Amino acid sequence: MSQQLTLAIVGATTSVGQSVLELLEERDLPIGRVVALGSADEAGETVRAMGRNLDVEDVAHFDWAEAQLALFLCSAQESLRWADAAAEQGCIVLDTSGAFISDDEVPLVYMGANPDALGDFRQRNLIALACGVTSQLLAVLRPLHAEVGVARANVAGYLAVAGAGAEGVSELAGQTAALLNARPVEPACFPAQIAFNVLGQCGSMLDNGYSSEEWRLLQESQKILGSDVAINPTLARVPVFYGDALALHLELLQPLDAEQIRAILRAAPGVAVFEEEEGVPSPVVDANGRDEVLVARVRQDVSHPLGADLWLVADNVRSGVAQGALQAIEVLLRDYL
CATH class of the missing domain: 3.30.360.10 (Dihydrodipicolinate Reductase; domain 2)
Known part of the structure; x- marks a missing residue:
């Protein structure tokens, strides 16, 4: 696809978040903007993404309508608090926390086994990614x-x-x-x-x-x-x-x-x-x-x-979570968006 999308990353300051941002630098994905999100305590910190420094924004004040994709690299408690709100505003959420593993309406994806399951995101705009x-x-x-x-x-x-x-x-x-x-x-x-x-x-x-x-x-x-x-x-x-x-x-x-x-x-x-x-x-x-x-x-x-x-x-961090998350985003962008 040629359209440049916005990717929001909840947990951008974590080790996995840093690894995801590094992998983004290595891939040629049609992502025009990355938004780094975190807690109120993390707001104002700086992360490096796609060749420039980004200020971390408070997730509680983010307008999810600004992003087409969101990657949640946070606790299950935080995912349960924010993921549905993001999905309801049309943002496709990929969650790594395990919060939705028992939800039959949310596909569980391991990219080495069932990447086709990504297409089932349309039920809730949510995708659960297997843990590391x-x-x-x-x-x-x-x-x-x-x-x-x-x-x-x-x-x-x-x-x-x-x-x-x-x-x-x-x-x-x-x-x-x-x-x-x-x-x-x-x-x-x-x-x-x-x-x-x-x-x-x-x-x-x-x-x-x-x-x-x-x-x-x-x-x-x-x-x-x-x-x-x-x-x-x-x-x-x-x-x-x-x-x-x-x-x-x-x-x-x-x-x-x-x-x-x-x-x-x-x-x-x-x-x-x-x-x-x-x-x-x-x-x-x-x-x-x-x-x-x-x-x-x-x-x-x-x-x-x-x-x-x-x-x-x-x-x-890299192989276990970040790599799978970037592969999922890559396939979503190529085949479904």
């Missing part, structure tokens, strides 16, 4: 499921503090400095000290014993792959600033050896397979700034005839 951990998992699960079928995925996740937002990054940095100087720390963003520690909880705890991030991963994965694929996640928060890692145990419907799995994943979009001689990738050293999900340690499970084990790492 779901995107990382499905980049590997979907091609294997399409090839032989996946009966069950047991997922042990080691998630960076950036998944909890700027507050999480700040808390890890502050606690690390304090403890190295023999000063006490008080947790605020996390339920316990995160520096030099591992927390067996990501998000709030639910009545069913799952954490909110585990439950979101389960719901999103099954909504996209189908409820016949069993998803069993346990997610831990680790003292790493950026980059998520998943230890994945699969039970397939048909046997595949390790080389067959590697061959399938080498051909999968958004996946980079580390060969044995390349070693084992880590989130910080290898995944930082990369768009792909990195896969290594592919092996058959000696305890299960149809089992396979894999190690996955990804840049949870």
Whole structure:
């Protein structure tokens, strides 16, 4: 399309927001104006977008009729407060918060699996985008499921503090400095000290014993792959600033050896397979700034005839959320607007 549109970004000052703005610089999209939105406390801050500095505006005072597209990179609470108002004024909203995952009128999209679902935005002018951990998992699960079928995925996740937002990054940095100087720390963003520690909880705890991030991963994965694929996640928060890692145990419907799995994943979009001689990738050293999900340690499970084990790492900010959001905007502009 030739028309230059306005894109509003709620959460432009976040790590994901910064990554989205960087990716916008790399793409030739028909976006003539970017509006950076945030809370009243963030209003007046400056972000860099499309070659110039932008002042962050208070989302509470923004006229949604000025924008044709809005990307929500904020909490579920903020999305629930503003997304419907934006959509009702004709703005197409892409939301990353998980606020609408249970709403059947809002399509859930992972660009590596169901980009055609973007066209269903017309029901409410709303699109829910899969979270970073779901995107990382499905980049590997979907091609294997399409090839032989996946009966069950047991997922042990080691998630960076950036998944909890700027507050999480700040808390890890502050606690690390304090403890190295023999000063006490008080947790605020996390339920316990995160520096030099591992927390067996990501998000709030639910009545069913799952954490909110585990439950979101389960719901999103099954909504996209189908409820016949069993998803069993346990997610831990680790003292790493950026980059998520998943230890994945699969039970397939048909046997595949390790080389067959590697061959399938080498051909999968958004996946980079580390060969044995390349070693084992880590989130910080290898995944930082990369768009792909990195896969290594592919092996058959000696305890299960149809089992396979894999190690996955990804840049949870760039690859996990920002890349998928920009791909969705690109397809919307090309095919639907």
